[in-house]
Amino acid sequence: MSADSAAPRTHRPADDPVVRDDADHWSGASIVPSQSIAGRALTLVIAIMTFLASLTAGAVTVIDDAARSWASDIGREVTIEIRPIDGVDIDAEIRRAVALAQEFSGVGRVHALSDDETRRLLEPWLGAGLDLDALPVPRLVIVEIADPALLDLAEMDREVGETIRGASLDDHAAWVDRLRAMAGAMVVGGVTILVLVLVALVLSVVFATRAAMAGNSDIIGVLHFVGAEAGFIAREFQRHFLMLGIRGGAIGGGLAIAVFALAGWLTQGTAGIPGADQLTAFIGGVSIPPFGYGAVLVLIFAVAILTAATSRFAVHGALAEIE
Template identity: 45%
Template sequence: MIERLISLWPARTGAAPIVPERSVAGRTLLLLITIMSFLSAVTLGGVVLMQKSAIAWSADVGREVTIQLRPVEGEVMDSNLRSAVSLAESTPGVASARALSIEESQKLLEPWLGSGLDLTAIEIPRLVVVQLSDPAEADIEGLQRNLGAVKGASLDTHAAWRQQLNTMAGTIVFSGLMVLVLIGAATVLAIIFATRGAMATNREIVDVLHYIGASNRFIAGEFQGRFLSIGLQGGLLGAVMALVFFALIGTAAGSMLPSEAGAQVGVLFGRFALGWSGLFGILAVVPVIAALTAITSRTTVRRFLSETS
């Protein structure tokens, strides 16, 4: 009945609606929500990229174990290397085993000792890299027992590295969620201030609506519809900007950075390939921001009306 009365209320030419379509507060809120949506989408995309990279690193590390052979007096290193390779290749679940050459072993020491050092006079430990065809089926315990017959041999399953990678991934996900919570809280506060400002600006219209019998629920619905529109527009703009951002960063990382730096960035972020999960996550920001905007504005309007009535 009240809604029908409102529809029959005579409107002046050029009169402002209950909630102005275009106002300084509305444009400012739209810009703010766009920025918040962009930050939320970028944070979510970064979390997805890092989590995918961590999972890939953990899987790669889990498919490889290393046999270390320390120099032992009276033992021939080349013979021990052949024995270790033979034992690894005969282990169920092992795809291949390869002993690193002296040059490759020295190359591994360069980050700590520097390049250009002559290590030929030093008997350095040697490594055998073992690739697993199926980490779940590989008989690692049996390989470790068999290596007991080779003096100076020890097996490194990289379990500590995998644990650190999993911890890092969990920390990144948790930190990303905390950032999203903070962005959401800032967005809610901005919507509250914008809604109360719009209510104060349109107080005369609200008083007229009250005078003809409009309920607080109806007035709150009008504001909710307007702020829902702002939330949808801002959320969509922010999500599109985030997708463009990742596309530009991925292109820049692949073409503008030096080959070494580009390779390192690719290892860290996977060439910024979000995948379907990342795309869906960023697009999900749009309805979440819109719903948050609508619910917050409605709650704020009803509380404001109850305080002033």
């Protein structure tokens, strides 16, 4: 055995010409194969996670937009409810309620619901052909608010209670508070689900990075032996997982946008169907606002960056254990 062969092997410094040539060689070829079963599987996982996160983000924007629209619509009007009382001409009380509401400043249009309008309002729950005289159904007077600053709701409430028999004023404040609380809880739940999906994505990338390093341990060992810096190896993995994140995020986000567009088209195409009309009245139609589509696009890039950053940190942690 020669002296040269018996000499112990040592790590070459990072600025050694051999190491620089080795780095130049590997700069044109990735340490991790770009097309592998594990890579395609991770792309599918990222696409599914991005799809679920995008659906959650879109649902949150729909709920928030519907709640704001509801609160705005409800806040623009109040209702005078007139209950039937034996021996009292309810039609006369309705006319008096309309005249009383029109006397207040800040009031716009005042409209008393006709019997036909009341029947249509109750038809989804009580069925068609409802006899209003056979049931103690309150009659409604809708008072639209033109200028909330000029309207004294407390005074109107007092006047209605004292002047109109069997009447009361409903400013819908309780319903608005409940609606806001419900929408807030649903938004918090959606954001929680979104965070959990992203956490699951991070864990998947960590395990995939560890598996990729284990599968390419020989190459990593050689590079580490000849003095390649941890940053160089981490950048190779980061570039690989960034491309996987971009592809998976684009697939998942694109599918989510397609689902949003299809849902909007279906809700428009089912107009006139009782069940669909009730759903539309409740949430205002499954129409994603522009902010929702923007959130999906941001989420696609966020997933790609998160995937790359997670892989980089995972590689640094694994190399630190090796050293």
